Amino acid sequence: MIKSKLALFLLGKKEGFDMGKLVKFVRQSQYWTKEQWAEYHNARIPALIEQAYAHSPFYKQWFDTAGLKPEDIRTVEDLEKIPIVRKKDLITHGAEFRTDNAGEYAMIHHHTGGTTGTPCAYDMDRYSWALNWALKMRTFEWGGFTYGDDKLGVMAGGSLNPGKNAGWKNKLWRYVNNYYSMPITQMTDEILEEYYWHLKKKNVRFLRGYPSTLMVLAEYVHEHHGTLPMKAVFTTAEMLLPHQRKVMEEVFECKLFDTYGCGDGMGHATECEEHGELHVCEECSVMQIVDKDGKEVHDGEEGEIVLTALYNFGFPFIRYAPGDMAVKSEKKCACGRDTKMIRVLNGRVADNFKLANGKILSAFSLPFEELTDEVKQFQIVQEARERVELRVVPLKKISENRLADLKALLEYHCGEGIEVSVKVVEQIEMPHSGKRRYVISKIQ
Numbered sequence: 001m002i003k004s005k006l007a008l009f010l011l012g013k014k015e016g017f018d019m020g021k022l023v024k025f026v027r028q029s030q031y032w033t034k035e036q037w038a039e040y041h042n043a044r045i046p047a048l049i050e051q052a053y054a055h056s057p058f059y060k061q062w063f064d065t066a067g068l069k070p071e072d073i074r075t076v077e078d079l080e081k082i083p084i085v086r087k088k089d090l091i092t093h094g095a096e097f098r099t100d101n102a103g104e105y106a107m108i109h110h111h112t113g114g115t116t117g118t119p120c121a122y123d124m125d126r127y128s129w130a131l132n133w134a135l136k137m138r139t140f141e142w143g144g145f146t147y148g149d150d151k152l153g154v155m156a157g158g159s160l161n162p163g164k165n166a167g168w169k170n171k172l173w174r175y176v177n178n179y180y181s182m183p184i185t186q187m188t189d190e191i192l193e194e195y196y197w198h199l200k201k202k203n204v205r206f207l208r209g210y211p212s213t214l215m216v217l218a219e220y221v222h223e224h225h226g227t228l229p230m231k232a233v234f235t236t237a238e239m240l241l242p243h244q245r246k247v248m249e250e251v252f253e254c255k256l257f258d259t260y261g262c263g264d265g266m267g268h269a270t271e272c273e274e275h276g277e278l279h280v281c282e283e284c285s286v287m288q289i290v291d292k293d294g295k296e297v298h299d300g301e302e303g304e305i306v307l308t309a310l311y312n313f314g315f316p317f318i319r320y321a322p323g324d325m326a327v328k329s330e331k332k333c334a335c336g337r338d339t340k341m342i343r344v345l346n347g348r349v350a351d352n353f354k355l356a357n358g359k360i361l362s363a364f365s366l367p368f369e370e371l372t373d374e375v376k377q378f379q380i381v382q383e384a385r386e387r388v389e390l391r392v393v394p395l396k397k398i399s400e401n402r403l404a405d406l407k408a409l410l411e412y413h414c415g416e417g418i419e420v421s422v423k424v425v426e427q428i429e430m431p432h433s434g435k436r437r438y439v440i441s442k443i444q
């Protein structure tokens with residue numbers, strides 16, 4: 001307990017905030033009612049809109065083009081008047097998002113690339129960063145983790161391992177966080193063996209990482225040691241497939257807690273102890289699930305995730321769609337927390353690709369779930385406008401008939417005039433970022 005308090009104090013010193021207070025805040029806010037959330041969001045919106053209009057060249061023009069004045073947007077409901085801002089707008093006009101008074105907000109520079117394959121840069125203010133950190137700690141707490149006492153094994157690429165480059169601040173950061181980092185760019189049997197023994201000897205009982213990379217460890221452990229008991233495993237940054245969850249729960253002998261996170265737009269959602277849909281972290285942003293006209297969908301309907309970050313005054317994200325799809329749920333979770341709930345869908349909008357016959361192939365249109373019992377990994381690659389290949393790493397021997405079925409399925413989705421092939425491969429290449437992409441176009 002003492003180490004945990006010291007850790008929080010040191011972090012506060014590093015970031016210039018009372019981190020303990022932020023953690024206390026998010027522990028309370030998780031039990032707020034819908035009315036409290038509405039009040040909290042509506043209290044922040046006018047100032048955010050005024051700031052963006054007065055100081056962000058991009059938003060000034062965006063509002064002017066839409067014929068909107070700051071006084072038109074006072075509540076969450078009013079946000080629907082604002083046309084959706086897309087990732088391509090951020091890529092093209094990134095510098096104009098930044099406000100001319102951004103210096104007042106102590107900004108940190110960030111990059112995102114990952115699963116969409118469209119890298120872009122943005123800035124986050126330190127308060128948003130600290131609030132996100134507190135929310136991450138709360139997610140860990142839901143899994144039984146005690147900050148400062150428990151150790152966390154982090155298996156990921158650069159984005160989850162900020163302490164990888166050794167400066168004294170980063171070393172301190174890893175020390176106070178009790179992180180053991182397991183980089184994934186060079187994974188061999190020797191390295192996995194080393195990770196296994198470190199986790200075991202140091203009594204690390206919590207893991208965090210991308211589903212596909214934690215799976216590599218799980219499979220290695222399964223083959224060579226059987227199991228490696230953990231208390232909880234936290235997955236993030238890519239779609240967690242049912243098959244992966246099943247294998248990891250068996251090997252690590254614990255429950256998985258999946259999370260959705262989007263740094264550009266400050267959107268976060270996490271799985272609770274009930275392991276149902278994800279709870280939206282409403283503290284840092286307003287998350288709306290909208291139809292193609294930008295209107296909120298109804299309970300149980302699918303739509304695009306649209307975010308309005310509540311604190312990022314130096315680099316506003318208002319009505320920003322990072323390119324992710326989700327199903328909205330109004331079901332009240334049995335855990336008693338009354339936040340919005342979502343189920344994030346496979347793939348990403350940005351992963352769609354256009355075929356020679358004019359059809360857009362969407363990752364969502366392909367029944368990936370159907371494959372999870374027989375295919376370990378898969379990837380769809382558009383080799384040319386008129387050529388698509390499905391690469392599969394089978395779980396066990398896959399019959400010629402089944403491969404023909406998969407080919408027919410893909411042909412059906414691609415439509416006429418597209419040459420489709422299915423190839424069985426031993427593994428799917430890991431991109432340098434460490435995040436696997438399911439759908440890749442080589443021509444865009």
Ligand SMILES: [Zn+2]
Nearest residue numbers: 272274333335
């Ligand atoms: Zn819950």
